[in-house]
Amino acid sequence: MVTTTAPPSPPAAVTRPRRAKASMTKKRREALAAYAFLAPDVLGLLAFVALPMVLAFGVAFFKVDGFGNYSYVGFANYKLMAHDDQLWSSLRITGIYVVTFVPLAFVVSFALAMLVRNHFRGIGWVRSAFFLPNVVSLVVVGLIWQFLLVDKRGAIANLLAPLGLGDVSFLGTPSLALGTYVVISVWFLMGYQMLVFLAGLKDVPKELEDAAQIDGASAWQRFRYVIWPLLRPTSFFVVVNSTIGAVTGLQAFDLVYVLTKGGPARATSTVVLYIYEQAFTFNNMGYAAALTTVVVAILVLCTGLMFAFTRGGRFDED
Amino acid sequence: MSATPFPARPHGRPSRRTVLRGGLGALAASAVGGPLLTACGGDDSGGGGGKEMSFWNFYGPSDDQGPQSKWFVSLAEQWNANNDVKVKLRYIPGKDYLSGTTLQTAFQSGQGPDIFLISPGDFLRYYNGGVLQDLSSALPAESKADYLPGLLEARSVDGKIYGLPMEIEPLAMYYSEAAFEKAGLSEADLPKTWDQTLAVAQKLTGAKRNGVMFETLPGYYQNFTWYPFLWQGDGTPIKDGKVAFDSPAAVQALKFWQDTIKNKVAPRKALGDGGGDVVSNLGSGAVAMQQSGIWAVADLRTKAKNFKYGIIPHPTPDGGKPATDLGGWAFVANAKGKNPEAAAKFITWALGSTDAEGVERQRQWNTVVKTNVPPRKSVQTAADAKGAFGEGVLKKFVSEIAPTGKPEPRFPPEVYQPIADAIQACQLNGADPGKAAADAAAKIDTFLKTYQGAPIS
Numbered sequence: 001m002v003t004t005t006a007p008p009s010p011p012a013a014v015t016r017p018r019r020a021k022a023s024m025t026k027k028r029r030e031a032l033a034a035y036a037f038l039a040p041d042v043l044g045l046l047a048f049v050a051l052p053m054v055l056a057f058g059v060a061f062f063k064v065d066g067f068g069n070y071s072y073v074g075f076a077n078y079k080l081m082a083h084d085d086q087l088w089s090s091l092r093i094t095g096i097y098v099v100t101f102v103p104l105a106f107v108v109s110f111a112l113a114m115l116v117r118n119h120f121r122g123i124g125w126v127r128s129a130f131f132l133p134n135v136v137s138l139v140v141v142g143l144i145w146q147f148l149l150v151d152k153r154g155a156i157a158n159l160l161a162p163l164g165l166g167d168v169s170f171l172g173t174p175s176l177a178l179g180t181y182v183v184i185s186v187w188f189l190m191g192y193q194m195l196v197f198l199a200g201l202k203d204v205p206k207e208l209e210d211a212a213q214i215d216g217a218s219a220w221q222r223f224r225y226v227i228w229p230l231l232r233p234t235s236f237f238v239v240v241n242s243t244i245g246a247v248t249g250l251q252a253f254d255l256v257y258v259l260t261k262g263g264p265a266r267a268t269s270t271v272v273l274y275i276y277e278q279a280f281t282f283n284n285m286g287y288a289a290a291l292t293t294v295v296v297a298i299l300v301l302c303t304g305l306m307f308a309f310t311r312g313g314r315f316d317e318d
Numbered sequence: 319m320s321a322t323p324f325p326a327r328p329h330g331r332p333s334r335r336t337v338l339r340g341g342l343g344a345l346a347a348s349a350v351g352g353p354l355l356t357a358c359g360g361d362d363s364g365g366g367g368g369k370e371m372s373f374w375n376f377y378g379p380s381d382d383q384g385p386q387s388k389w390f391v392s393l394a395e396q397w398n399a400n401n402d403v404k405v406k407l408r409y410i411p412g413k414d415y416l417s418g419t420t421l422q423t424a425f426q427s428g429q430g431p432d433i434f435l436i437s438p439g440d441f442l443r444y445y446n447g448g449v450l451q452d453l454s455s456a457l458p459a460e461s462k463a464d465y466l467p468g469l470l471e472a473r474s475v476d477g478k479i480y481g482l483p484m485e486i487e488p489l490a491m492y493y494s495e496a497a498f499e500k501a502g503l504s505e506a507d508l509p510k511t512w513d514q515t516l517a518v519a520q521k522l523t524g525a526k527r528n529g530v531m532f533e534t535l536p537g538y539y540q541n542f543t544w545y546p547f548l549w550q551g552d553g554t555p556i557k558d559g560k561v562a563f564d565s566p567a568a569v570q571a572l573k574f575w576q577d578t579i580k581n582k583v584a585p586r587k588a589l590g591d592g593g594g595d596v597v598s599n600l601g602s603g604a605v606a607m608q609q610s611g612i613w614a615v616a617d618l619r620t621k622a623k624n625f626k627y628g629i630i631p632h633p634t635p636d637g638g639k640p641a642t643d644l645g646g647w648a649f650v651a652n653a654k655g656k657n658p659e660a661a662a663k664f665i666t667w668a669l670g671s672t673d674a675e676g677v678e679r680q681r682q683w684n685t686v687v688k689t690n691v692p693p694r695k696s697v698q699t700a701a702d703a704k705g706a707f708g709e710g711v712l713k714k715f716v717s718e719i720a721p722t723g724k725p726e727p728r729f730p731p732e733v734y735q736p737i738a739d740a741i742q743a744c745q746l747n748g749a750d751p752g753k754a755a756a757d758a759a760a761k762i763d764t765f766l767k768t769y770q771g772a773p774i775s
Binding site for chain 2: 151166
């Protein structure tokens with residue numbers, strides 16, 4: 001008895017850890033693979049985004065002349081901002097840009113997504129056509145629009161000439177330039193946001209829609225009570241993403257830099273362009289760093305508020 | 319600017335985590351706000367060793383390997399054949415060189431080039447930053463005497479020379495012969511005054527063409543092109559170290575540019591590369607008269623061979639005197655470079671040599687590969703001997719226009735910016751010229767009260 005009962009126990013004792021060890025290894029392997037895939041992104045983020053960000057907070061306390069000389073000035077760079085009219089005007093311009101661009105881009109790209117949601121002949125072509133602007137660099141986008149918007153002789157002037165608007169200078173008139181940027185930006189971004197919405201729409205279970213239809217829900221009701229609520233996380237992502245893009249993104253800098261350099265008469269001088277000017281035209285790199293921290297703070301605040309109001313776009317039942 | 323808030327790859331429906339990550343990533347990107355602090359990417363051609371000097375420029379060796387690029391390449395080759403400390407060229411495209419970040423970030427991180435090109439508008443910024451090397455001791459007296467009066471002074475502080483000009487670029491008004499003929503105008507109608515300019519431009523303006531054009535994009539270049547109109551009325555931004563911008567001369571010059579837009583005879587936005595691009599604007603028929611510099615002669619020669627044009631001096635206000643702005647880039651050496659003495663020697667050899675070879679090199683640059691007024695008397699004589707300024711627009715530039723010129727002012731950004739804002743506000747936003755001039759003067763005054771640096775002129 002002793003001999004029969006004794007032997008099984010050691011193997012049991014051995015197998016249990018062995019089994020556990022095997023699953024640990026698999027888990028660890030998966031984790032390692034995940035880390036390996038993430039590493040390039042994370043390292044890049046750390047080296048080129050996180051580290052400069054931290055440094056910017058430090059540099060903001062120095063006067064930096066652009067030739068490698070630093071002198072500590074405490075909060076002087078922040079105090080300067082109070083009397084910097086140009087800063088406030090550039091923040092105002094950026095604000096106007098954000099509150100017109102974000103909703104417009106949202107509506108247009110959502111409408112496009114609904115339009116190309118169902119399969120029809122030539123769908124691939126239509127989707128690509130809308131997405132195409134997004135794969136072009138913004139500098140090229142700028143050049144294309146510069147060409148289209150040429151005063152008096154451009155394609156758009158020719159189109160508008162019969163309406164008596166052939167003389168309108170979209171990029172040369174302060175009251176029109178910012179609006180023109182909004183339109184170009186929407187055109188640029190709508191394809192990408194359309195795809196995000198399409199992906200979101202794909203995740204809306206067909207059964208739910210069908211069920212609603214059987215229950216007698218109209219198309220509007222199906223949209224309002226089934227699709228729209230399920231799209232909340234997607235919508236939240238789109239809004240946050242395009243807000244941040246509008247403040248700091250490429251279209252707030254590259255496009256403006258290529259087309260008008262902040263003109264005419266500073267009408268398109270966005271805050272990022274202003275920071276660039278401070279750093280590279282005026283050589284006030286410390287001040288530019290301080291401005292950057294303020295923009296970051298504003299964005300953190302905006303994103304935080306959006307989180308608070310939409311609970312991060314989570315579903316109600318989460 | 320590596321991070322973009324709009325990832326190129328579309329995600330699926332984002333989970334909260336991706337939203338967070340995307341949001342934070344983009345947030346973090348904003349901290350860069352332009353490539354502020356990513357400048358650390360070391361460039362091996364910066365600094366160089368003690369045996370090698372880097373020479374950053376926007377001419378060569380360029381991809382098109384045009385004549386100007388070749389001139390730079392052969393300059394380096396000639397030097398390298400006879401000297402131990404070699405010159406290594408690095409080409410930076412013009413747009414990046416002029417308003418990009420390459421130079422700024424290099425200097426900020428102590429990796430600036432040993433030799434580089436500088437415009438008058440940037441002189442004080444670099445001088446006050448302590449990176450300009452004194453070239454005086456390397457420059458022979460005969461060479462110094464060979465330069466036209468005023469040119470070296472504009473690049474000097476306390477009698478020390480910090481840059482050697484490679485060229486003189488005066489500004490004038492170009493006009494299209496075809497446009498004048500089409501409008502039934504003759505040479506007799508070429509405007510001499512501002513009022514005439516507005517009247518003639520009116521006749522030249524049509525559904526597809528503007529009568530006259532001045533630069534509309536904000537920047538150093540626009541200021542540079544506007545100063546002659548200020549000087550015509552005897553105005554100046556700064557006099558004897560004090561602000562003098564709030565003057566009738568400034569107000570009338572601001573108003574003149576404003577009137578060209580108000581009367582709809584000038585475009586609100588130039589084509590191509592802007593006001594200095596004669597091929598895209600005048601050459602394409604979009605405008606009939608355009609203010610630009612002497613470099614446009616070479617541009618038209620290569621890119622619009624059959625285009626017929628002429629030039630006239632800037633029209634003047636009633637009772638005003640003729641004036642033009644003399645631009646032109648200079649070679650400078652980095653005082654904080656690896657070998658500033660050798661760099662100074664190279665520059666004085668490249669541009670200042672008075673031997674036959676040196677004069678010929680300068681003649682080539684100023685009248686063959688590019689069109690300029692040569693900055694040195696001996697070079698002018700050599701060019702004249704070859705008939706470079708014997709006829710046509712170049713003759714007019716040298717004999718009639720350049721003599722009315724002043725070197726481009728060297729203003730630090732704090733002076734240039736308020737003036738730029740005043741020009742822009744009046745020209746394109748209908749601001750009151752009197753108020754704009756007063757506002758700019760107030761800002762310049764505030765700056766001058768605390769300014770510590772080389773004299774502003």
